[in-house]
Amino acid sequence: xxxAYPITPQTSVIEKIAEFVANGEMIAExxxxxxEHSAMSACIGASAAGVRTFTATSSQGLLYMHEMxxxxxxSRLPIVMAQVNRAIAPPWSIxxxxxxxxxxxxxxxxxxxxxxxxxxxxxxxxxxxVAEDSRVLLPAMVCYDGxxxxxxxxxxxxxxxxxxxxxxGPHKVEHALIDLEKPxxxxxxxxxELYMEFRHLIQKAMENAKVVIKxxxxxxxxxxxxxxxxxxxxxxxxxVDVVIVSMGAVSSEAKExxxxxxxxKLPVGAVKLRVFRPFPKEAIQELGRRVRxxxxxxxxxxxxxxxxxxxxxxxxxxxxxxxxxxxxFIAGLGGRDIRVRxxxxxxxxxxxxxxxxxxxxxxxxxxxxx
Amino acid sequence: MSWIKEIxxxxxxxxxxxxxxxxxxxxxxxxxxxxLGRRTVLVVPANCTSIIQGKYPRTTFKIPVLNVxxxxxxxxxxxLVAALRIRGIEGVNVVVWAGDGGTAxxxxxxxxxxxxxxxxxxxxxxxxxxYMNTGIQExxxxxxxxxxxxxxxxxxxxxxxxxxxxxEHKIPYIATANISFPQDFVRKFRKxxxxxxxxxxxxxxxxxxxxxxxxxxxxxxxxxxVETGVWALFEIENNSFRLTGPSVNILNQDRRKPIEEYLxxxxxxxxxxxxxxxxxxxxxxxxxxxxxELHELG
Numbered sequence: 001x002x003x004a005y006p007i008t009p010q011t012s013v014i015e016k017i018a019e020f021v022a023n024g025e026m027i028a029e030x031x032x033x034x035x036e037h038s039a040m041s042a043c044i045g046a047s048a049a050g051v052r053t054f055t056a057t058s059s060q061g062l063l064y065m066h067e068m069x070x071x072x073x074x075s076r077l078p079i080v081m082a083q084v085n086r087a088i089a090p091p092w093s094i095x096x097x098x099x100x101x102x103x104x105x106x107x108x109x110x111x112x113x114x115x116x117x118x119x120x121x122x123x124x125x126x127x128x129x130v131a132e133d134s135r136v137l138l139p140a141m142v143c144y145d146g147x148x149x150x151x152x153x154x155x156x157x158x159x160x161x162x163x164x165x166x167x168x169g170p171h172k173v174e175h176a177l178i179d180l181e182k183p184x185x186x187x188x189x190x191x192x193e194l195y196m197e198f199r200h201l202i203q204k205a206m207e208n209a210k211v212v213i214k215x216x217x218x219x220x221x222x223x224x225x226x227x228x229x230x231x232x233x234x235x236x237x238x239x240v241d242v243v244i245v246s247m248g249a250v251s252s253e254a255k256e257x258x259x260x261x262x263x264x265k266l267p268v269g270a271v272k273l274r275v276f277r278p279f280p281k282e283a284i285q286e287l288g289r290r291v292r293x294x295x296x297x298x299x300x301x302x303x304x305x306x307x308x309x310x311x312x313x314x315x316x317x318x319x320x321x322x323x324x325x326x327x328x329f330i331a332g333l334g335g336r337d338i339r340v341r342x343x344x345x346x347x348x349x350x351x352x353x354x355x356x357x358x359x360x361x362x363x364x365x366x367x368x369x370x
Numbered sequence: 371m372s373w374i375k376e377i378x379x380x381x382x383x384x385x386x387x388x389x390x391x392x393x394x395x396x397x398x399x400x401x402x403x404x405x406l407g408r409r410t411v412l413v414v415p416a417n418c419t420s421i422i423q424g425k426y427p428r429t430t431f432k433i434p435v436l437n438v439x440x441x442x443x444x445x446x447x448x449x450l451v452a453a454l455r456i457r458g459i460e461g462v463n464v465v466v467w468a469g470d471g472g473t474a475x476x477x478x479x480x481x482x483x484x485x486x487x488x489x490x491x492x493x494x495x496x497x498x499x500x501y502m503n504t505g506i507q508e509x510x511x512x513x514x515x516x517x518x519x520x521x522x523x524x525x526x527x528x529x530x531x532x533x534x535x536x537x538e539h540k541i542p543y544i545a546t547a548n549i550s551f552p553q554d555f556v557r558k559f560r561k562x563x564x565x566x567x568x569x570x571x572x573x574x575x576x577x578x579x580x581x582x583x584x585x586x587x588x589x590x591x592x593x594x595x596v597e598t599g600v601w602a603l604f605e606i607e608n609n610s611f612r613l614t615g616p617s618v619n620i621l622n623q624d625r626r627k628p629i630e631e632y633l634x635x636x637x638x639x640x641x642x643x644x645x646x647x648x649x650x651x652x653x654x655x656x657x658x659x660x661x662x663e664l665h666e667l668g
Contacts, residue, residue, distance in 0.1 A: 001449060001452045001453055003445075003448075003449060003452075019657040029453075029455065029456055030446055030450060031449070031487070032487075033445060033448070033483055034479060034482065034483030034486075035479060035480070035483070037441060037442065037445070037479075037480070038448075038479070038480045038483055039445075039446075039447035040437070040439075040442075040447045041438070041442035041443075041445035041448075041480065042446065042448045042449035043449060043450065043452075044438070044442070044446055044449060044451070045413070045436070045438075045445070045446035045447060045448060045449025045450035045452075045453065046448070046449035046450065046456075047453075048436055048446075048449075048450065049449070049450045049453030049457070050453060050456055050457060051451070051452075051456045051457065067439050067441075067442075068439060068442060071442070072436065111547075127430040139664065148419050158431070168620045173457070177434075177436065178411055178434045178436065178450065180408070180409060180411070180433075180434060180459075180462065183408075183428035183431065183432060183433050183434040183435075184429070184434060184435075185423060185426075185431055185434075185435040186435065186436050186437060187436060187437030187438065188420070188423055188424070188425065188426050188429060188435070188437050189420065189421060189424075189425040189426060190425065190426045191425055191426075194426065222499035238426075243555070250448050262555075347526060356528060
């Protein structure tokens with residue numbers, strides 16, 4: 001079941017699905033709802049009644065769904081959603097940044113971030129596998145940058161339908177909330193004696209998701225011949241002093257930046273965060289034992305603090321005896337181009353700090369006009 | 371009285387709910403669920419019934435129930451309907467049980483969308499004319515002059531007319547019903563179930579604490595509401611409007627009891643001035659002109 005409401009730049013997704021359903025290529029019920037709040041609500045109803053569901057949104061649409069995002073995860077429904085990252089108004093912007101989905105990080109959704117169009121397709125498939133796993137049963141959003149990915153044509157390999165069906169298996173109805181033979185009430189009042197336990201179960205499911213994401217990535221890589229590792233994906237990270245950590249389309253630029261720096265024999269690698277929730281704390285710690293500095297690129301800002309990724313990377317490294325340096329950079333808000341040279345300069349700043357033994361506690365807003 | 375014998379005896383609510391004494395909504399729910407039967411899935415947005423059904427892990431219901439967010443019920447039900455169709459599960463009544471705030475105010479957008487799409491569900495609005503569960507605040511359906519905890523001088527706006535709003539959606543069946551007229555009530559629920567598409571039933575639901583009325587008076591007050599013309603019993607089947615029960619008789623204004631009889635026995639109307647009553651009277655007369663035209667058009 002697909003329920004969706006149009007918003008730029010998500011529209012190409014729901015238009016294509018409408019076309020697939022109309023010409024019979026996709027067997028699905030398609031509900032053109034009157035708002036994003038209702039799109040998520042319809043997915044909740046359908047998922048509760050035991051079918052696989054999908055929706056897609058962006059920016060204001062995601063924010064309008066906010067209440068129902070909590071309802072979906074609280075109901076433990078494995079809904080999958082494409083989330084095309086777009087800046088939040090006012091002022092109006094249709095271009096990409098991550099503040100829309102980052103601001104939904106506490107809704108109990110698994111969050112994947114994609115680097116290119118092949119990554120999006122492969123991640124949507126993996127997202128269903130992870131979300132529907134009985135150890136997880138949480139909704140998942142697959143985030144990717146508006147226009148930069150959503151409206152960019154790239155050559156890609158389409159997996160065979162049978163292989164995908166085989167990989168995912170049939171949707172399991174035993175997780176449905178609605179059973180006429182065994183009636184039960186869901187979402188009813190819970191007193192303080194039990195509310196925390198419900199929340200604790202979601203937290204445990206998130207921890208389980210870390211394992212399931214890795215298993216799924218490995219299974220997918222074997223079956224489809226494209227390499228997905230776990231929550232993070234490293235590029236030339238062996239024996240480096242500095243890693244550039246980023247999410248989404250910027251991760252491609254980060255690889256390019258690493259290649260350029262390597263030509264100068266500078267010890268820099270790149271790390272793509274595939275998954276922001278559950279946060280890859282252990283993987284970042286493991287990396288933190290091997291490298292001397294993290295360059296964190298945030299395409300978001302948590303007002304009054306700093307980039308969300310910057311905060312979480314530092315928090316993850318807190319327990320290490322020898323803490324690496326962490327430098328934060330806010331870049332690319334509202335579609336501002338993030339250039340390779342912005343990233344090489346950020347990496348050089350880290351190398352410079354290591355050499356001089358200084359720290360840069362202040363986060364840098366890349367190329368911001370004063 | 372053969373119609374009573376035709377109501378299934380099987381209860382779908384367990385006894386011992388935590389509703390207030392004399393709760394018109396719960397009385398209506400009990401009768402409605404007897405007619406709807408076990409193959410019913412209930413969608414309940416935030417309302418008194420969210421509490422009345424009891425706390426986890428217990429439930430008042432013998433049927434599957436999904437409690438959902440305030441504004442989401444008709445959309446959740448739309449997804450449910452689609453999923454049951456995908457799974458080939460037939461003969462299930464998907465029913466929304468929402469209050470007047472959840473229908474006329476915060477839930478209106480989702481309801482309008484579902485109605486336009488002709489989703490196959492029964493949407494029931496139990497109208498107790500206010501946000502009673504949160505402590506008696508004014509809703510779009512609160513009548514003119516009524517005191518609520520956030521309209522201390524009495525509401526200055528008129529009641530939003532949900533059934534007529536739904537009429538413009540051209541759905542197959544719309545009805546008002548009132549537990550004080552159970553025969554009419556039962557007939558309308560049965561009739562609703564014969565239609566495919568979105569059916570809308572608007573229930574008069576007396577609320578003793580919210581209306582400041584004695585719990586043992588709710589049936590009488592429900593009758594008075596109809597006899598004074600404050601509340602009309604009607605149905606709109608396939609776009610054809612028809613007054614039902616005693617409401618037919620009071621098309622003639624002379625046969626209506628004075629609205630003061632209805633107002634004076636309810637504490638919520640105690641601050642209404644003579645001018646207020648006159649304003650309400652005119653508003654009701656206008657409403658009846660509309661009903662009369664619609665009734666004659668058929």
